Amino acid sequence: MTEFTRYKLTIEYDGTGLVGWQRQENGLSVQQLLEEAAQKFCRTYDPEQNRFYAAGRTDAGVHALGMVAHVDLPRDDEPFKVMSGLNYHLHNGPVAVLKAERAAEDFHARFSALKRYYRYHIICRDAPLTLQKHKAWQVRDKLDTDAMREAAAHLIGKHDFTTFRSVQCQSESPVKTLDSLEVIEAGEHVYVDCSARSFLHHQVRSMVGCLYYVGKGKWTPDDMKAALEAADRTALGFNAPPDGLYFVKVDYPD
């Protein structure tokens, strides 16, 4: 009988040009790149039998600084060797393994997660982006971050986030608890940092899209409150593009 070792992997990726975390027919995914690298690293590994599972299934164009995934490999190697071996077969592409660790048999990257952190990066300037092309969202407006903070305060806590949910969302309930939603200004850069146990599909990009409306003065902070309370997708401002969104990290029990 084959012995498997469960590995917890911390993964960075540039989501530009990828279809997102999950395998799809229409393009390259993070999951497919990792599973193909694992097959080359470990010839008896079968992705049909042992998938890579991630803490969050990011969309096309969304990036990760510290996504966490787990996989069962049919061998017991030093974690450093697993990291190096996977990176070797990832060929300096859009995905890299930052860290590998042996994990308990019952560790699950998705179901064991206690808290997820996202960052959204907006750059306010007239010129198009060059060095940060596809890595941030460029807007021509000067944003009022005080108003954005006032609007953000309405979203923190336990709410029905139906307004900020995509039609494809598979979550059982639209009720989620948003632990933090911070707006940080640094020169022409505006960062929106948020954390929660879990998020609805498109929730972060929807919240950022509405915060942008508030920042440019199209909405008041009270409009954000009204949009939330409407619990109605048609009350949504719009989704910010994927380019500026980063999956930052995950908390697990010690």
Added chain:
Amino acid sequence: MTEFTRYKLTIEYDGTGLVGWQRQENGLSVQQLLEEAAQKFCRTYDPEQNRFYAAGRTDAGVHALGMVAHVDLPRDDEPFKVMSGLNYHLHNGPVAVLKAERAAEDFHARFSALKRYYRYHIICRDAPLTLQKHKAWQVRDKLDTDAMREAAAHLIGKHDFTTFRSVQCQSESPVKTLDSLEVIEAGEHVYVDCSARSFLHHQVRSMVGCLYYVGKGKWTPDDMKAALEAADRTALGFNAPPDGLYFVKVDYPD
């Protein structure tokens, strides 16, 4: 007689895949992209007659956060229109104009410059880069930044920098005054910031290559002193790659 207006332009570019600032037969340059955009923006502009001049002629793969250039255009437009028009014709490519200003007739981006600032970005980690691929130099070593600072101190001031000069360097003298050379550590990131009135060809990348030798313990800070005093190119450690180098900004007289 055609009236010309001289514009001072602040320019950002992603040098990945470009042959550098200056026009060359073997690939696309920043200068060529700007001159072609200016021809589309202004049909009577002739690049053969009025070149774009830059404060620094960066090499292939080197980036700029705030390169300054000047050009004489055969029309007098509002600076904002010049910026927007050039950016429109730069098509969201690797070069963008951050700012345009009307400049005095005797302003020269290269010859009026009082001080130039460069930054070199090193990332110390085992995993290959994804989001910052071609935007930093990844090294697997943990660098001793205290030793790097001690070595850097030997280079500050007026010296014969022959050791750190490329064979292609066209500067009349190898004697330059290095005003500052700082080593900044932030987690896995190491930044080397420097400024001087002017630099020799490859000087920054050569200094960073030697600082890297000191950081990894291959050289002592005294070896840096000896390399400088040798005033001999064969005493050079090596040139750091262009990926991590950024032309940051230029000072001009008020």
